[in-house]
Structure formats: structure tokens, C-alpha cells
Amino acid sequence: MDVAILCFDDFTDIDVFLMWDLLNRVEHPGWRVRLLGDATHHTSVTGLTIPMHGHVREAVDAAAVVVTSGPGARAKLADEAYLGALRLDPGRQRVGSMCSGALLLAKLGLLAGKRATTYPTQRERLAAMGVEVVEEAFVREGNVATAAGCLAALDLAGWIIEELAGEEQRAVVLRSVQPVGRGLSFASDQRLPTRIYGAAAGR
């Protein structure tokens, strides 16, 4: 079961990396998280270069796809080769966006006449694409969801995890990143993701 995170040059760091980290905490048979782009590596808006696992055309095979954000997302709105390679089907996939990634979902026709959210700086542009833009952190319409404000990644990742791996995995993953004393405790009977924290954490 693949979950794909779509990247491009000039991506907003945290919108890729927080999603990547959260989704990699899931323990579920066949679960695999992949970064997909249209080059072997992509460089973030702050200049950090990371390798991709595959091409954006492979998103069609994923159980869930997250479109990330940043100036690079806006550039892709005019990239016909990229848009032609990106095939998403909410009929059989969960599809989500972080922040300005919603513009790409709108461009692909997935938000027509629907409610959606985006980063404050992009709300007028998204509205101009025929979308009902609402001031909410997470908006779900069937199998398509939009999240806005970097930490709303927890809402979007949580939705994907619950849909594909169940409610308990969602709870385990989201608890594991909370601050100590504010959601995460020193209690020893607390289950944590074993991939990150070792087998002893899986009790």
C-alpha cells in the first residue's frame, strides 16, 4: 500500500517533511511512503536538496496522494508536461493537499464547486479557480481533502492514516509527536511507533 507525497523544486520544507515523518510512523502491512517528483532530486525553498523515490506519473498507483506546497506548486500550474503526468482518481484514491497544493488540485478539476482551504496568501487565487474557499484548517469532501497552515499536516496525515490503516494507528502516530506534558506523557504503558522508537515502544 503506497502513499505518495508529490514534490517539486521550491517546495515548502515543512509541508513535505512533516507529512513524510508522520506517514512513516505507520505500522501496517505493505505500507510504503514515497516522494514523487519529475527529477531525481528536488530542492526546497530554503535550499535543501532531497532524493525522490519515483516519478510523479507513479502517483496513479498510490492508495493516497498528498500534493505539497510552496512557490514550486504555483510554477507547476503552468507546466503542461507535469500536469499531463499527474493522474489522480478520487474514485479509488484518497487525495489531499497542503497549503498552496490546493491550487494544483483545482487545476486538475478536483475542487470544482467544492469547499476547500489553502494558505492565506493563496486564498484569492484559489477562489478565482471556482472553489469555495473557507477559513478552516482541514476540509474534506469525500475522498478529497485540503489542509492549510503547516501544522494542519496532522489533520491531513491523520485522515489518511485512519482511512487506510485504522483509528488506532492514527492515535499512536499523532500522540507520538505531541510535546511532553501536552499530549505525550512519561507513562510507560503508552504505545509509540516502533519504527522510530524501537520495539520496546510498541507495547
Added chain:
Amino acid sequence: MDVAILCFDDFTDIDVFLMWDLLNRVEHPGWRVRLLGDATHHTSVTGLTIPMHGHVREAVDAAAVVVTSGPGARAKLADEAYLGALRLDPGRQRVGSMCSGALLLAKLGLLAGKRATTYPTQRERLAAMGVEVVEEAFVREGNVATAAGCLAALDLAGWIIEELAGEEQRAVVLRSVQPVGRGLSFASDQRLPTRIYGAAAGR
């Protein structure tokens, strides 16, 4: 003014990347964020490989240093070459740790007899090093601070930003990553980091 983030192989992704993103949102004369390690690249616990900007020995020149976390932090406790190269001086630097990075601060003698926090799985090990471990998200003792639970990165980054770049920068940066409708709004008079969101966001 350099802020250094210390990396190693098997680092916890989000403890490096959230700090990296937050610190890169700061607008302050000479502000520069650098990833320091003991190789040209390091690979996270999930398998993501990123390039370093310099060697850990350069941490001595930074205004603030953040020690990150993960299985790799524990491995460095027994790496004499690494420990010998890592010189930190809270007399003239702000020094902080995320999660199990506190073990390295303790190993360097920076937490002796002090209050500190760490990830739940590492609390007994940290206590065995002569540290008073408390169940709190962020603990500051003078120029040394420990944070635990991934999202406590906001507390640690916020402290460093306020100390080095001022209270307004702290507010601008931390607001910019909040979820829409929960700290970040659609109001157009809201100042946002221009490096990430463009000049128009800096109003």
C-alpha cells in the same frame, strides 16, 4: 549570525526538519541556518539522505546550537571523535536539544544537576546521567534548554529566535505555521515570513 543544527545518521526526521524550517523563516541581519555533521551527507531513520553545510567542529562558532535526536544520537554517546569535535559553550552560546539530543548535552556535562526533559523512551537513561528529568515540553536553565516531543520544536525554536532576533520575529515565525483558523487567519494585515511567502506577506 549562525544557528547550527547538529545531525548524524539515523536522526529523527521531524526533529531536524521542523527546526530547520522554523529557523529559516527568521528575517534578521546575517541570520544563517546550517546543518552540521561528521560526513558530507546524513541519512535519517526513515532513509532520507540530506547534505550537510559543514562539520560539527564548526558548532563552536554559532550563536545557537540545536542537538537533534534519534537512534543516531545514542550512537554518538560512544563516539569519542565526535564528542571531541563538539565544543559547546553556554557562556556565549544558546544551546538546546530536541528529545534524545538531551543525552548528548548530558554527556558533555551541560546538564549536571539541572532540570531537563527528553523523549519518554529515554527518560531513565537521562536520569542515570545525573539529570533531574521532568515531564515538561520545554525546560530552560540559563542558556541551555531541552525540549521533548517533536512539536516542542516550536518552544525551542521560539526561544532561540526571541533571544537572537527578538520577540516580533518569534511571533511572526510561530504564527506562520499554525493551522488556518487555529492561530493563522485569512486576515490580509497579518505579517508572514517573506522568505517563504514572498514580499507581499511582509506587510
